[in-house]
Amino acid sequence: MINVHRDNDALTLRISGKFNFSCYKEFQDAVAGPAPARYVVDLSKAEYIDSSALGMLLLLREKVGDDAGRVVIRSGAGQPSEVLKLANFQRLFTVN
Template sequence: MTVTAHPSDDRSVITIRVSGRFDFSSHQEFRKLYEAAPADVKQYVIDMTDATYLDSSALGMLLLLRDHAGGDNANIRISNCNPDVKKILTISNFGQLFTLE
């Protein structure tokens, strides 16, 4: 499991790319990336192109990111999910908390 972060040119958008299994083993790495982002970040994009799996701890990590990013005012997109990952997010009603693409 690998997690990387890439800021946009103007540093207003941080893209966090998840590769492999998104589970508890990536908790510290994922948290460090979003906590290190500049305070004026306007949007987070979680790119799941290479994510093969996520579990309940990953759902919890996404909720922690949402709290960090402003709770109800957070602007977080989860994009490029494979059908299995999207199904987990949909069943968990994450479409009401995040923008799923």
């Protein structure tokens, strides 16, 4: 499930449970429209992510002109954090 929060310069997507292809529509709807100064994808409440989640994050990065500073990922702990490390996402995003 994706909880969307918008403030002045950031759009925060708080994702809980499983982040996989079943979230695609919700994710697309959430990030549709003009890009904010930065997106914050909060995975601290996510339990599981698969490769399609990584694909969606990469496309979001493309949307902001491959600017690593404009997509912030809060990785939390557990499987999502390990998968992000395995995919070397700290090179492509601001992961904290």
